[in-house]
Amino acid sequence: MALLEIRDLHVGVENRGIIRGVHLNVNAGELHAIMGPNGSGKSTLSHVIAGKPGYEITGGQVLFRGENLLRMEPNERAAKGVFLAFQYPVDIPGVTTTNFLRAALNAQRKARGQQEFSTPEFLKRVREVAGSLNIPQDMLKRGVNVGFSGGEKKRNEILQMALFEPSLCLLDEIDSGLDIDALRTVASGINALRSPERAMIVITHYRRLLDHIVPDIVHVMSRGRIRKSGGKELALELEACGYAQFEDAA
Amino acid sequence: MPNLKTRPDGLRESPMKQVLAKADAERATGDVFAAARGRLPGVGLVAQIRARAFDVYKRAGLPHRRMEDWKYTDLRALIGEVLPLAPRPDAEALVRAKVSAKQVAADQAVKLVLVNGIFAPELSDIGRVENGVVVRSLREVLEDSATGAMAGLVLSTTSDSAISLNAAMATDGLVITVNDGNAVKRPIQIVHVATGSSVSTYTRSYLQLGKEAHAAIVESFVPAEGASGYQANDAMIALVGDEASLSYIRVAAAASDAVNISSAIIAVGARAKLDLFSMTCSGSISRYQGFITLTGEGTKLSANGVNLVRDKLHADTTIVVDHAVPHCTSREKFRAVIDDCGRSVFQGRIVVRPAARKTDATLTSRALLLSDQAEADNKPELEILADDVVCSHGATSGALDDTLLFYLRARGLSEKDAQMLLIKAFIGEAIEGITSENLRDFVTVETERWLQARR
């Protein structure tokens, strides 16, 4: 059984079709890249998997370990191990990163029937993970993403991913707004989290990211559908010929 | 018990003061209305509306500080008496008015002149009114039995007693309609010239801007040579159609011992654009109050203004923006420059009604005090009854920034020039909101005139 199984998914916003029949199987241990032009529906796909409100599911199924994901609340999905790294992480004034991480982690653990972390245990874990990602301690004391640079915000997303240990990571344009050095740091963080138990879906507009995070499978999405799937060489083909060829296939 | 003999304002747990005895002024007003009745245009329904409006006024009385909206401008205390209605201007008055009207004329504008509250066609550019625009005098409209039904609209009031008084007493004004889809090229300028002394005038105009129509209205108040101690009460009722666009600029100058009370009631349709600017720069007591209701979705409002205050001028600008429907945007910028013993009052209320989701409203009000006797009162207000909104206001007051002044002086500017430059920049923040370059220049020239007098 695939970890994530999407069957003929149709999604709309205000009666306009955004996703128009997507099929996708993702197994544990795999890293999929979804590429496509702006408006192709690739970010919407990640939002729908995570349960962002405001979308209308007009058809199809999304199964996670065989369970109907679409029927779950977003926080239930998070507790089941679905993690979305946001393209634009929000800032939450007055709530320190540490407090936020603890509240979220313990909520997930509780939902899974696990023991909540005590404060010292939790702090120890956060420090370890933050250290491995070169995240300075003072960033943890600041309000969530408040005054963070683009790179810091994305590193904060990776920190959460490392801490929550999800089994499915959706990385929505994780490369946007990053310079090459920040991109390298973020990519190495992601690579360190690859494991046989964990699947990742990397959504990007540019091939650049895939030089640093090498995918097992590449999908090309356009106008609400996956038009072509292949190995990592597909990304190179895309760069050479652009997305236009896939538009025609519609 | 120690007694505080002189208790500064605001010490008590009450923003209000003790009840004031009804001023003699109000009794006098009753006489003025009785005396003027025969001279006021309109009979039948119009006369009934007037009588009703006067009743409303009589019950509330002259606005005073126990009325929250008039807290800082207590007309009962400030106006000793309501003066008798001004007589019709004579030939000599028209000659003086012509000179003043010319001085304030906006470039290329179609001028419509009211002298002492009476429309003066001989001073107006009636012949230059563009096709698709209909201009009539208020007197004509109120006296025309065929337009009787329109009277209720033209004589609209609110709960404000100054507006009711105006509806009761209005002698003349302009009724302008712009047809649907018509883009008026030249600005239409209404010029109010005061020529009398120790008299009061009541004018009222009505503007109806059709669907998808575009127009610019300039309203100027100016005293003629020799005019003094008069009281002007003006009202503008405007309806802005769907997808229409209106620029409305108002510049008020008055004799140094004169009173100017102007009210605007504006209702705006859907996806329209309204660009308001008001400037008060001289007189003794001035109150400008604008009530703008956004009644159609997707409308954008910009409402800016300046109070330029010197001598003993008390200038009050009060703007209420009422978001009645969803998806509208309003931006307000207000600046006050206060010199000598002047006092500037700014009240800006943003109302968001329960239905008005996705409202985006901001207001900033800043006051610059140039003298130790100057006073700035600021009351920005938010009244929010819908949750999905972004609303904010900001208000500051203070003196010119010493560091900036020094920087400019170190670069070689004289103190006066350095001040002038900073004041211009300060006022400029409000003026730059005017979309038409032509009108922006017109307002800039008016502010320059005020600034030059500072030298």
Added chain:
Amino acid sequence: MVAVQETIERVRRIDVDQYRYGFETLIESDKAPKGLSEDTVRFISAKKSEPAWMLQWRLEAYRRWLTMTEPTWARVDYPKIDFQDLYYYAAPKPKKTVTSLDEIDPEILKTYEKLGIPLREVAMLEGVEPKVGEEDPARRKIAVDAVFDSVSVATTFKAELKKAGVIFMPISEAIREHPELVQKHLGSVVPTSDNFYATLNSAVFSDGSFVYVPPGVRCPMELSTYFRINERNTGQFERTLIIADKGSYVSYLEGCTAPQRDENQLHAAVVELVALDDAEIKYSTVQNWYPGNSEGKGGIYNFVTKRGDCRGAHSKISWTQVETGSAITWKYPSCILRGDNSRGEFYSIAISNGFQQVDSGTKMIHLGKNTSSRIISKGIAAGRSQNTYRGLVTAHRKATGTRNFTACDSLLIGDKCGAHTVPYIEAKNSSATFEHEATTSKISENVLFYCIQRGLSQEEAVGLVVNGFVKQVLQKLPMEFAVEAQKLISISLDGSVG
């Protein structure tokens, strides 16, 4: 965020109508006859064995009150109060003169236990020293002057305070024991003629706290009053007077609760603070009077006059309030900045839910040179409530070099409530620098989704964001209060998330 979790848990266990402090103590009480007349005033004064000057003071206030009308300018709406249908004095019937806690009616002690106010003093009074390591040494001591209905039933820690020279006692006692101090300062900040409710209070106040901190003394502990309204149809009229003499410091905590009742109860207190040269007073309030039930029935009318006078140069008064209770709140803790270089501060969290109406804010009246003030107000409206900030900042002609900074933020939860901001900003000289900013918004859906995607429930996410929103003010509270306040905030917002 452990506190948040705990709160949410608690909220789950109670339903909207279950006001945590809504129990009634069954004790005999000694009431004045119903209604208000000169005789009522004389009855109260006689009960307190007051000197003649005090009775005169009360009677003057009463006669003044007869000429006054209720204020109507606040954005609150309630049926007319029948002032003749209230009891103006209710005291628990004492067994004998109370000198220590163990002599107090055990029912009353139980009440305080349920309230969870610091009762470590009970043990201390009984001579039971805490075992080593049992008590967190970092926890500060709090002296409690508990007001039960209208009478201060016990004042603890008196001895230790006495050593420092601090006078902390019921004001009824102070009138007898320190008449010179009371006579000099009572009504000097809030005169008997100030406003309808303050004047009423002056006529009929039954008790309250009195604090005097001598020159140069830093009060060795936080002083605290816990107010409770118990008796039916009882107006509670406390009078608090705090005097910080030159160079002294005192921090005062006030907490309020009331039992759950269907009828509305009136609370009209007056608090006067006097800070002389270089003195500092910090006054913190957590108010969770019964707000009425989910249909808007019952609840406290909280019409309070609180004012501090920075009388001396370089003095400082700081108000911090967390207002979550009462059906109606009408309250403007203010500072008169009379002394040169004095400073006033106002930090406020006002939360309204259900049918609550809040009209609260402050006045910063700058009279002295180089005075400064700061206002941070956080309003949260939920349910069908109306929440208004009303504030005045004014600098007088001679108050040169004054500064004020004001930030008022409102958060709306749900589309049936209202949040309003009404500042009055008056600069009467050019060297006054005022800055005011205000925002109103709802919790962003993106922020909520972000939190929920990380595993928090909708309620937890709202709780988290709200606690972040008010953090700046919570930090101004003494530690013990901050924890309690944080819990209260989440409880108050229970049921607000759809």
